[in-house]
Amino acid sequence: MTVLALETSCDETAVAILRRGDDHSGPELLASEVASQIAAHERYGGVVPEIASRNHLLYAPRLLDRTTSAAKIGLSDLDAFAATSGPGLASSLMIGASIAKGLAIGFGKPYLPINHLEGHLLSPFFGGEDRDEQIRSNISLIVSGGHTLLVRVHALCDYEVVGRTVDDAAGEAFDKVAKMLGLGYPGGPEIEKRAHGGDPKRFDLPRSMPASQNFSFSGLKTAVRYLLPKIGVIPNKDEGSRSRNLDHGVPTRDQSSYERSFAFAQDDTLLRDLCASFQQAIIDVLVAKTIASAQKYDVNLVTVSGGVSCNEELRRQLREACDRRGFEFKSAENWLCTDNAAMIAFAALLRLRTGFKSKVTEEIDPNLALVR
Ligand code: KG4
Ligand code: ZN
Secondary structure (H helix, E strand, C coil): CEEEEEECCCCEEEEEEEECCCCCCCCEEEEEEEEECHHHHHCCCCCCHHHHHHHHHHHHHHHHHHHHHHHCCCHHHCCEEEEEEECCCHHHHHHHHHHHHHHHHHHCCCEEEEEHHHHHHHHHHCCCCCCHHHCCCEEEEEECCCCEEEEEEEECCEEEEEEEECCCCHHHHHHHHHHHCCCCCCHHHHHHHHHCCCCCCCCCCCCCCCCCCCECCHHHHHHHHHHHHHCCCCCCCCCCCCCHHHCCCCCCCCHHHHHHHHHHHHCCCHHHHHHHHHHHHHHHHHHHHHHHHHHHCCCCEEEEECHHHHCHHHHHHHHHHHHHHCCEEEECCHHHHCCCCHHHHHHHHHHHHCCCCCCCCCCCCCCCCCCC
16 A cells, blocks of 8 residues: 655645555655745745745646655556645645645545644654554644644544644744744744753743643743843844744844844853743743643653654653653654655555545645544
């Protein structure tokens, strides 16, 4: 059984081909390609949906060629076609889903619409033994640029969302604060790089802990914004005024960027300490809420996925917190944390095992929920 999957939910075009072995030895990734569009959107200060969909149209056929050549397989030899059907940008989702549906219809093979969040949620299990029972009961923290969710996973296809952000996603907070500081996009890796060696206790930033299992990160972002002038840093002007989809910009070279640089040049630990303090505030909340959920539901496995889970410090601290309580901890490799098609192909392979039927008539849904 060999599946080809496309992922085009936002601004990455990705195609992967994954084969399930007959001996349950785990899936073999035959090819995986991701074409990033960051450069195409930078000058507009955010992801422009029309440019994203035009680029998906341009890149997807090239990636189909590259992945099938790398996998040494013809399109007609594939057993199923899958695509992300939501959540995401409608005009982006449409491209990947239409291509996968066209191929499925053309070659008379099944089409599987896959939820992007399920792709992330299953990614920590990628590469393990190829059995759907491997997806055992766990508390799953999904932390990306668009989502922050705590999911109680009972088994494959049996999920319960027990917590979510009520405002910004964790990755969105990283991106917005990075932008305030005049750093590049995506902000998470930029902040992590500078946080290295910084003092996470130098700045006392708020940890929002709503009584529910929900998250809230907008107060933290605002606290950074108010802190900056007090420490002599002029925040980048247009931070946070636009929604995430229009907030992927690079800083403009204005007067404030010189003043920012001047403040950081005066105190070379300022930026590092600020990044470390901000990163630690996010980590404290994510770790506390995830551990509390695992305890509440008496689950002994914790998993983490999504772009923010590339953050080494988050993984280290979450792993340590799990070790202290005797919970097993699983995370995906970095290349599987950010958006990719291998996780979509993996979800498709697992779903095919459950007797999932072809769904060529299923529409994309930009607001697709993990649990329907
Ligand atoms: O999963 P992803 O690629 O896309 C979405 O589904 O949103 O996640 C992208 C997000 C961005 O907000 C980016 O800043 C964040 O993941 N991110 C990180 C790191 N690497 C990526 N956040 C913190 N630390 C990182 N090392
Ligand atoms: Zn994602």
